Amino acid sequence: MESYIPKLLILIPALPLLAAVVVAMLGKRVLREQSHWPVALALAGSCLASVLLIFAVQEAQKNHQHERVVRLWTWAAVEGQGAGGGEQGASTQYSVLSSPAFRMDIVLRADSLTAIMLGMVTFISTLVVIYASGYMHGDPGYWRFFAYVAFFVFSMTMLVSVSNFVLLYVFWEAVGLCSYLLIGFWFEKPAAAAAGMKAFLVNRVGDFGFALGVFLLWTTFGTLDFHDSKVQTVPVADGHVTTIIHFDPQKVEDPTIPGRVEHGIFGNWRLTKHPFEESSVITAICLLLLVGACGKSAQFPLHVWLPDAMEGPTPVSALIHAATMVTAGVYLVVRCTPLYAASPYAQEVVSALGGFTALLAALIALTQTDLKRILAYSTVSQLGFMFLALGTGSQLGVTAGMFHLFTHAFFKALLFLGAGSVMHAMGGVIDLCQFGGLRRKMPTTHWTFLFGCLALSGIIPFAGFWSKDAILAAVAEKASEAQGSIFGYLYYVATFTAFLTAFYTFRAYFLTFHGAERIPKEAGHHAHESPAAMTGPLVILAIGALAVGAYFQWTGDFLGRKDYPGFLMQTPSLTALQAENVAEGAEHGPSHLAVALISTVAALAGIGLAWLFYIARRDLAESVAKLAKSLGLYALSHGKFFIDEIYMVMIVRPLEALAALLALADRYAIDGLVNAFGAFPRALGAMLRPLQGGLVQYYALVMALGVLALLGTLLW
Amino acid sequence: MPPELVALQSFLSIGAVLFGVGLIGFLSRRNMIVMFLSAEMMLQGVSLSLVAWGRYHNDLGGQMLVIFIIAVAACEAAIALALVLMLFERKGNLDIAVWQELRESNQPPFEEDPPESEEAPADWPHLTPSGVLPKSVAEKESYRRKV
Numbered sequence: 001m002e003s004y005i006p007k008l009l010i011l012i013p014a015l016p017l018l019a020a021v022v023v024a025m026l027g028k029r030v031l032r033e034q035s036h037w038p039v040a041l042a043l044a045g046s047c048l049a050s051v052l053l054i055f056a057v058q059e060a061q062k063n064h065q066h067e068r069v070v071r072l073w074t075w076a077a078v079e080g081q082g083a084g085g086g087e088q089g090a091s092t093q094y095s096v097l098s099s100p101a102f103r104m105d106i107v108l109r110a111d112s113l114t115a116i117m118l119g120m121v122t123f124i125s126t127l128v129v130i131y132a133s134g135y136m137h138g139d140p141g142y143w144r145f146f147a148y149v150a151f152f153v154f155s156m157t158m159l160v161s162v163s164n165f166v167l168l169y170v171f172w173e174a175v176g177l178c179s180y181l182l183i184g185f186w187f188e189k190p191a192a193a194a195a196g197m198k199a200f201l202v203n204r205v206g207d208f209g210f211a212l213g214v215f216l217l218w219t220t221f222g223t224l225d226f227h228d229s230k231v232q233t234v235p236v237a238d239g240h241v242t243t244i245i246h247f248d249p250q251k252v253e254d255p256t257i258p259g260r261v262e263h264g265i266f267g268n269w270r271l272t273k274h275p276f277e278e279s280s281v282i283t284a285i286c287l288l289l290l291v292g293a294c295g296k297s298a299q300f301p302l303h304v305w306l307p308d309a310m311e312g313p314t315p316v317s318a319l320i321h322a323a324t325m326v327t328a329g330v331y332l333v334v335r336c337t338p339l340y341a342a343s344p345y346a347q348e349v350v351s352a353l354g355g356f357t358a359l360l361a362a363l364i365a366l367t368q369t370d371l372k373r374i375l376a377y378s379t380v381s382q383l384g385f386m387f388l389a390l391g392t393g394s395q396l397g398v399t400a401g402m403f404h405l406f407t408h409a410f411f412k413a414l415l416f417l418g419a420g421s422v423m424h425a426m427g428g429v430i431d432l433c434q435f436g437g438l439r440r441k442m443p444t445t446h447w448t449f450l451f452g453c454l455a456l457s458g459i460i461p462f463a464g465f466w467s468k469d470a471i472l473a474a475v476a477e478k479a480s481e482a483q484g485s486i487f488g489y490l491y492y493v494a495t496f497t498a499f500l501t502a503f504y505t506f507r508a509y510f511l512t513f514h515g516a517e518r519i520p521k522e523a524g525h526h527a528h529e530s531p532a533a534m535t536g537p538l539v540i541l542a543i544g545a546l547a548v549g550a551y552f553q554w555t556g557d558f559l560g561r562k563d564y565p566g567f568l569m570q571t572p573s574l575t576a577l578q579a580e581n582v583a584e585g586a587e588h589g590p591s592h593l594a595v596a597l598i599s600t601v602a603a604l605a606g607i608g609l610a611w612l613f614y615i616a617r618r619d620l621a622e623s624v625a626k627l628a629k630s631l632g633l634y635a636l637s638h639g640k641f642f643i644d645e646i647y648m649v650m651i652v653r654p655l656e657a658l659a660a661l662l663a664l665a666d667r668y669a670i671d672g673l674v675n676a677f678g679a680f681p682r683a684l685g686a687m688l689r690p691l692q693g694g695l696v697q698y699y700a701l702v703m704a705l706g707v708l709a710l711l712g713t714l715l716w
Numbered sequence: 717m718p719p720e721l722v723a724l725q726s727f728l729s730i731g732a733v734l735f736g737v738g739l740i741g742f743l744s745r746r747n748m749i750v751m752f753l754s755a756e757m758m759l760q761g762v763s764l765s766l767v768a769w770g771r772y773h774n775d776l777g778g779q780m781l782v783i784f785i786i787a788v789a790a791c792e793a794a795i796a797l798a799l800v801l802m803l804f805e806r807k808g809n810l811d812i813a814v815w816q817e818l819r820e821s822n823q824p825p826f827e828e829d830p831p832e833s834e835e836a837p838a839d840w841p842h843l844t845p846s847g848v849l850p851k852s853v854a855e856k857e858s859y860r861r862k863v
Contacts, residue, residue, distance in 0.1 A: 692819050692823065
């Protein structure tokens with residue numbers, strides 16, 4: 001059976017792109033308030049295609065085709081610039097080998113990892129677009145919003161499906177651009193414009209590291225493709241040759257087909273026959289890629305942009321800054337697992353960074369009063385959890401990280417959309433101090449938000465429990481394996497963070513939905529439940545938040561055939577990990593139950609404490625706050641550990657001073673030089689100007705004298 | 717001195733005098749028509765010299781050139797007079813000095829002589845008007861050229 005994977009793979013990004021173009025062209029004049037239709041339909045189509053793709057990928061895996069690479073066209077080919085690691089490459093693994101061409105193909109790939117990411121992205125974005133059609137109603141930039149969102153989904157789907165580091169970088173930047181445009185969507189608002197700029201600039205720092213990592217990959221391996229490929233030149237008539245490129249692993253490895261084999265970075269050849277060896281170069285690459293991942297996934301020290309990004313419309317916060325784009329960094333690290341596996345040091349850095357960020361963000365979230373900002377810090381914290389899991393480098397860890405990414409997308413999108421619903425009803429007010437007791441006014445929002453909170457806190461049987469538990473189990477396992485390493489501490493950090501997560505989540509929940517009913521005057525007559533377009537997605541996501549974790553974990557069933565880890569582990573770049581673990585005979589049974597028990601107790605303790613402080617004994621909360629204030633801890637948390645201020649003093653101000661200095665140099669040195677060039681002919685002109693007196697006789701006299709002078713020179 | 721040379725000398729002298737008078741007139745007079753006449757005079761001086769030289773060398777080229785010059789001068793006179801007329805209509809004055817304003821900006825004007833007296837003689841002889849005074853239409857008056 002000829003697989004329809006290529007068609008699906010092209011269709012998934014093509015539909016949102018088409019919708020983006022249609023809305024961008026027709027939105028302003030023709031579609032106007034109907035601009036959401038093309039986008040919603042295209043995304044629903046993409047979502048359907050993604051689900052089909054998951055089935056198709058599973059089908060292919062039965063035939064041991066774990067990846068499928070689809071080439072669209074060749075973007076660039078430069079003779080004599082490349083190095084693919086040819087047949088003789090076995091001896092020198094990392095040296096650049098001579099080979100005739102650098103070529104860049106627009107290549108998509110389908111494997112388990114991509115299929116899962118595609119399914120998650122398109123599903124969440126479809127729901128968010130439906131929600132946004134209610135939320136953004138009446139906004140003057142209605143069509144613009146949907147055009148941006150569609151373009152974002154195109155970029156994100158391309159980001160997870162390309163099979164080349166350069167293209168990955170391209171779409172990495174493209175999602176950054178969409179993020180910038182959507183954070184600054186209400187650009188008349190100075191805070192929104194500044195937040196967009198901040199996000200873009202902070203991401204530049206990360207992207208710089210990413211770019212360096214890609215350069216280093218190129219100089220080390222001589223290729224940027226993920227996959228193996230074989231370039232076969234076939235002579236045709238008149239001495240011309242035509243080039244055929246094979247991606248099918250069987251054909252690549254078939255010795256009867258002549259041609260030059262290019263070994264991709266995560267291709268079969270390197271994964272199975274020549275795994276990466278530990279070296280400082282690999283560590284450097286990993287750390288540089290991690291810088292990029294930190295920027296996009298808002299990890300310390302580049303996390304500062306994400307909370308500010310909440311200035312954008314709430315659906316954007318839900319889609320881009322909680323569920324999808326910020327997971328790009330996690331995706332990158334997972335995709336590069338074979339590299340990280342070769343560098344235990346880099347893995348420790350990933351874990352330590354993730355654990356630290358998780359704790360830091362959770363501590364900050366404790367005292368924030370802006371509902372969306374609490375959720376933003378919780379996103380940072382949960383992304384930290386994912387990195388923590390990835391850094392363990394075990395099969396359990398990587399699948400747990402990806403699993404958390406998957407479940408987190410559901411419940412965090414749910415929480416953000418719930419917060420948006422509250423904000424919608426409260427007339428744009430999002431400060432926890434100004435409203436409360438909304439559970440009767442907004443029953444659907446209340447219940448769905450509660451589901452999201454339970455999932456985020458990790459209460460059994462909600463989705464968050466399974467994935468968070470898996471992460472904690474992975475860390476615990478790593479800690480017991482590597483005694484005395486940093487993972488021992490990280491386990492306690494993670495458990496404590498889980499407790500904090502439950503506390504701050506339910507703090508927000510109780511303050512918003514319980515207690516005396518308070519409604520700010522800005523709300524006016526809006527203070528009622530949101531329209532069906534908004535509550536519908538909430539309900540669907542709430543079901544997801546309740547069920548996805550249990551469904552995929554408990555029933556051990558990913559869409560009917562394989563359990564989630566089993567399906568994910570079919571990704572070629574993760575198979576090495578699997579082999580390694582099987583060889584070690586890893587067992588993660590015994591500690592698992594205890595870990596689950598401890599994390600549940602921590603979460604329940606957090607919820608209980610929040611209940612005690614914000615429902616039962618408000619005075620207790622006040623006195624604790626007073627105590628914390630007197631110790632300065634409260635200010636530390638409320639002020640977000642003053643990281644923004646530190647950056648302001650250490651980076652922004654010196655750079656501003658430098659910029660001012662350069663502006664002066666520009667104005668006086670460079671502009672001065674240019675002006676001098678202009679001033680010289682002007683001065684010359686000023687000298688000659690008196691000749692033009694305007695009196696005809698004078699001109700005639702000069703002419704006569706000139707003739708005389710001419711005659712004089714001729715005669716003498 | 718052979719008589720041809722004597723004749724040539726006198727012709728050339730007259731030509732030179734004509735040219736010099738024209739040049740001086742051009743440089744010293746400010747009335748545009750007089751300046752134009754002076755320029756014509758210079759042209760005639762040159763023409764005379766050409767004819768004289770042509771006769772001296774027994775060459776018709778000189779005369780031919782002069783006929784050519786006369787033809788060109790006729791055209792030039794038509795254009796120049798039209799130009800003078802237009803300039804006069806603009807300012808109501810034939811004095812070339814009023815066109816000084818065409819100088820470079822920010823250059824001072826030349827010291828101006830007091831304008832040539834333009835007062836009409838006080839008492840022109842005139843006929844006693846007879847018949848009905850033609851009606852003057854204010855609008856038509858405004859269209860009429862000012863000078």
